Amino acid sequence: MFRLLEETGFRRVRSAVVPRFRFRKASTQNSAEAYGVKAVMLTAERPAAPGG
Amino acid sequence: MSDLAGTQESLEATLKDEIIRMYEEVADHPEGEFHFYHGREAADLFEYPAEWLDRAPPGAVVSFAGVGNPHVRSRAQPGETVLDLGSGAGLDAIIASWAVGPAGRVIGVDLNPGMCRKAQAHAALTGTRLECHEGRMEQIPLPDAQVDLVISNGVINLSFRKRKVFEEMFRVLKPGGRMSIVDIVSAKQLSQSIVNDPKLWAS
Numbered sequence: 001m002f003r004l005l006e007e008t009g010f011r012r013v014r015s016a017v018v019p020r021f022r023f024r025k026a027s028t029q030n031s032a033e034a035y036g037v038k039a040v041m042l043t044a045e046r047p048a049a050p051g052g
Numbered sequence: 053m054s055d056l057a058g059t060q061e062s063l064e065a066t067l068k069d070e071i072i073r074m075y076e077e078v079a080d081h082p083e084g085e086f087h088f089y090h091g092r093e094a095a096d097l098f099e100y101p102a103e104w105l106d107r108a109p110p111g112a113v114v115s116f117a118g119v120g121n122p123h124v125r126s127r128a129q130p131g132e133t134v135l136d137l138g139s140g141a142g143l144d145a146i147i148a149s150w151a152v153g154p155a156g157r158v159i160g161v162d163l164n165p166g167m168c169r170k171a172q173a174h175a176a177l178t179g180t181r182l183e184c185h186e187g188r189m190e191q192i193p194l195p196d197a198q199v200d201l202v203i204s205n206g207v208i209n210l211s212f213r214k215r216k217v218f219e220e221m222f223r224v225l226k227p228g229g230r231m232s233i234v235d236i237v238s239a240k241q242l243s244q245s246i247v248n249d250p251k252l253w254a255s
Contacts, residue, residue: 008221018098021098041234
């Protein structure tokens with residue numbers, strides 16, 4: 001997602017993991033961990049000027 | 053190529069139905085068991101302040117199905133126009149409306165027109181006005197450069213066309229506008245069986 005945002009034209013892309021995210025069901029959480037699934041906060045800005 | 057496009061279209065249509073069904077289930081049967089936390093339990097988990105959850109309509113809180121708190125870094129300001137992609141029953145949109153105040157504007161977009169009506173009704177209970185449009189995040193039903201801030205909570209991961217979603221977010225943002233989203237990512241490529249199963253993808 002980070003790369004996609006930059007390729008789209010967003011700038012100042014920042015991310016942080018949501019530390020307390022987890023699935024409710026243990027089996028789902030186990031599967032999610034196997035795939036490295038996590039929740040992240042992403043912020044980004046559209047440049048103020050064209051090509052900025 | 054046309055077979056692949058047709059397959060993707062078919063999967064997207066099925067996924068849309070599954071997404072609508074799943075989130076309606078949360079809203080209509082919040083006592084049910086789901087793979088994910090929802091309602092006040094989820095909002096507490098993601099550190100939504102208790103005073104927000106006490107102030108918001110119970111129907112909006114109990115239907116909450118986000119994966120984090122986009123307001124932590126959103127910096128919504130009075131007078132701004134905010135777009136909530138995948139607005140659901142309206143909790144995040146309502147919270148944003150408190151920040152932008154009566155001079156601001158909050159717009160929700162959701163696949164499910166029924167959810168739009170619920171979100172608007174919930175907003176009205178708090179004395180705020182929420183516009184909500186039925187639509188897809190891959191084709192946001194707004195003109196260019198309308199919005200100061202886009203927020204979203206756990207919905208972009210549901211799209212097969214994330215690049216298109218980001219292009220649309222960029223398009224509707226004013227130059228200098230910003231986004232604050234929370235979503236699910238995976239470090240590894242999901243198996244094809246998951247990608248091809250709308251129920252697994254949606255959950």
